[in-house]
Amino acid sequence: MDDAHHQLFSPAQLIARACASLEFGSSLLTQAATDLSSATALLNHSITPRPQQSKRRSLRIADPKSQTQRQTKKPTVSPYFPEPEKKPKKKPVPGPTISPFFPEPFSRERPPPGLSFELQTPEFGLIQERICESLFALVVQAILWNKTKGTAARPILWKLLCTYPTPEALASADPLAVQEIIRVLGLQERRAQCLVKLANVWVAAPPCPTRRYGRRDYPKKGDGRNVKDRELLAPDDEREGWEIGHLPGVGEYALDSYRIFGRDRLRRLQDAEGVEPEWKRVVPSDKELAPYVKFKWSQEGWEYDILTGIKRKLL
Numbered sequence: 221m222d223d224a225h226h227q228l229f230s231p232a233q234l235i236a237r238a239c240a241s242l243e244f245g246s247s248l249l250t251q252a253a254t255d256l257s258s259a260t261a262l263l264n265h266s267i268t269p270r271p272q273q274s275k276r277r278s279l280r281i282a283d284p285k286s287q288t289q290r291q292t293k294k295p296t297v298s299p300y301f302p303e304p305e306k307k308p309k310k311k312p313v314p315g316p317t318i319s320p321f322f323p324e325p326f327s328r329e330r331p332p333p334g335l336s337f338e339l340q341t342p343e344f345g346l347i348q349e350r351i352c353e354s355l356f357a358l359v360v361q362a363i364l365w366n367k368t369k370g371t372a373a374r375p376i377l378w379k380l381l382c383t384y385p386t387p388e389a390l391a392s393a394d395p396l397a398v399q400e401i402i403r404v405l406g407l408q409e410r411r412a413q414c415l416v417k418l419a420n421v422w423v424a425a426p427p428c429p430t431r432r433y434g435r436r437d438y439p440k441k442g443d444g445r446n447v448k449d450r451e452l453l454a455p456d457d458e459r460e461g462w463e464i465g466h467l468p469g470v471g472e473y474a475l476d477s478y479r480i481f482g483r484d485r486l487r488r489l490q491d492a493e494g495v496e497p498e499w500k501r502v503v504p505s506d507k508e509l510a511p512y513v514k515f516k517w518s519q520e521g522w523e524y525d526i527l528t529g530i531k532r533k534l535l
Contacts, residue, residue, distance in 0.1 A: 334382030344512050347374060352481040355427060356387055359464060362474035363414060368405050370508075376402055380415075387426070390419035414469040421467055429487040432461025438475060439503065463487075476504040480513065503529035 337357065342349035347370060351357040360380065364373045380401050384390035390398075398412040405411070425431070434447030446459060453461040463486055464470055464478050480499040484490040489498075504510045510526040517524035522531040
């Protein structure tokens with residue numbers, strides 16, 4: 221029937237009719253779009269946005285009474301075990317001051333009871349500075365320090381000097397008793413015999429300014445070849461000799477230590493005007509004596525070479 225209906229119109233009429241239908245449909249679509257836009261605008265206008273609120277942290281102020289109660293609350297006591305007794309606190313005992321030059325905390329220790337001489341205040345931190353008032357202590361110290369660390373030998377030195385404060389006391393000592401004192405250092409049998417023998421020689425011929433004894437290969441190897449070892453030199457003998465050179469157990473370290481810390485005292489030349497101090501003529505090889513001599517030279521404005529003994533004036 222549609223085909224019969226369309227046959228009543230010409231092609232031109234059909235095209236015109238189609239165009240009219242399209243134009244009408246376009247106007248309807250335009251109107252629909254306008255209506256949708258208006259409706260959307262009205263909806264947006266009618267809806268009011270909810271303002272955002274910033275979150276705030278609440279600050280709680282602690283009640284001081286509750287804190288005090290917490291702090292003062294006593295610990296719960298067990299009904300099965302008694303409360304332990306409080307031990308009295310021990311007062312700290314002041315220890316020795318550490319030397320600024322050597323990590324050995326004994327440079328300013330309290331003098332042990334029983335010493336027969338007064339300990340001196342050191343300026344460098346060596347044990348010899350403390351015991352330089354006693355020549356006997358200087359020599360005993362050198363023997364104990366042989367092949368031994370100073371921190372281990374120091375308390376043994378004090379015990380030995382307090383037990384046998386004089387050469388006479390050590391000379392009459394039982395070597396076995398001396399061994400017990402120095403046992404922790406090792407070589408106790410040989411060292412004990414050496415110490416007792418040294419004390420006996422000391423009592424028989426005490427070191428004095430008028431007696432010098434020759435020593436071969438000292439101060440340097442090859443020196444003293446014109447004297448016999450431990451030969452007693454006459455007062456007017458120009459050959460080199462040393463007041464403790466006859467004592468058993470006295471080697472290079474003991475002689476250097478004696479010359480630096482004890483020889484001027486023995487000869488009563490300490491701080492004497494016009495006399496060069498003995499330490500200025502010593503070139504020690506010991507790891508502690510050499511820095512000490514370097515320190516002494518620096519106090520007088522000189523830079524000292526430990527290896528060669530050569531010095532130059534500091535600018």
